[in-house]
Amino acid sequence: MAFRGYLYVLCAAVLWGGLGPVAKYAFSLGVQPLEVAFWRCVIPFAPFAVQALARGDSLRVEPADRLAMAGFGVVCIAAFYGVYQLAIQEGGAALASVLMYTAPAWVALAAWGLLGEGMSAAKLGAVAATLAGVACVSGVLGPEAGQGVSATPKAVLLGLLSGLTYAMYYIFGKGRLRRYPTPVLFLHALPLGALLLLPFVEFSPKGAGAWAAIVAVSLLSTWGAYSVYYAGLRRLEATRAAVVATLEPVVAAVVAYLWWGERFTAAGWLGAGLILGAVVLVVWDGRRLRAAREAAPGHA
Known part of the structure; x- marks a missing residue:
């Protein structure tokens, strides 16, 4: 059972890791980033609907949860999908994927400020490692990021924004929306994301190659990746799954190198290692705190 779970999560990491390089292929064929983000909202709607109906999920959202659901659609779908595609275009697939994984540091800060969670030494260390990692990959603590990796201020800012908006998956998921199944969340959030992105989309004529890339991003790296990830969960x-999922930026970096010739310098690889190490540290700290709570006297 556990071995199968690892395979599912590993498959999700591979599918997510391929998102950036495939999206970059769509860009090379004349498709704009926000159009890719728009179709990423539209195309997965049908398979998520089939999945929810097959599972017998209720599609109703409680009135008290509607504002949070709308926030999920605005931040976690429209904003995240949009800025992540722009980050890929500006800085490359490898850099965008690594910077997106600053999300756990953003989560630690947001949970401390918004949810009242404690800021442990491990979390502070993870935030510090993340900041040092960002400095390395952006060239602040070393030479240029590397061949095919454009660590301009705009690319770094977009990458950090993608990490921040990606972090909101956790904040919303831990709040009011935690009781809704994933297909139901996406069924309500994807149409809102598409609607918000639509005014900014410049549609372009597309051949078979461009459509293939868009469909791959939408079905494989979105619906398929989330489906197999939660099958793994x-x-x-959750701790083990989160650690395995950190292979995503590694996959993205390898595919981007083989396909697009993107590669980090030594400082860039050090920075990527610091960011991913910070992810593992946050996950480990969460597991440690849960184990301590469960071992405490009176725990039910």
């Missing part, structure tokens, strides 16, 4: 502890 049913068989694994």
Whole structure:
């Protein structure tokens, strides 16, 4: 059972890791980033609907949760999908993927400020490692990021914004929306994301190659990745799944190197290692705190 869970999560990491290089292929064929983000909202709607109906999920959202659901659509779908595609275009697939994984540091800060969670030494260390990692990959603590990796201020800002908006998945998920299944969340959020992105989209004529890239991003790296990831979560502890999922930027970097010739310098690789190490540290700290709570006297 656990082995199967690891395979599912590993598959999700591979599918997510391929998103940037495939999106970059769509850009090379004349498709604009926000158009890719728009179709990423539209195309997965049908398979998520089929999935929700097959599972027998209720599609109703409680009135008290509607504002949070709308926030999820605005921040976690429209904003995240949009800025992540722009980050890929501006800085390359490898850099965008690594900077997106600053999300756990953003989560630690947001949970401390918004949810009242404690700021442990491990979390502070993870935030510090993340900041140092960003400095390395952006060239602040070393030479240029590397061949095919454009660490301009705009690229770094977009990458950090993608990490911030990606972090909101956790904040919304831990709040009012935690009781809704993933297909139901996406069924309500994707149309809003598409509607918000639509005014900014410049549609272009597309051939078979461009459509293939868009469909791959939408079905494989979105619906498929989330589906197999949550299948893995049913068989694994969330902590273990989160650690395995950190292979995503590694996959993105390898594919971007093989396909697009993107590569970091030594400082860039050090920075990527610091950011991913910070992810593992945050995950480990969460597991440690949960174990301590469960071992405490009176825990039910």
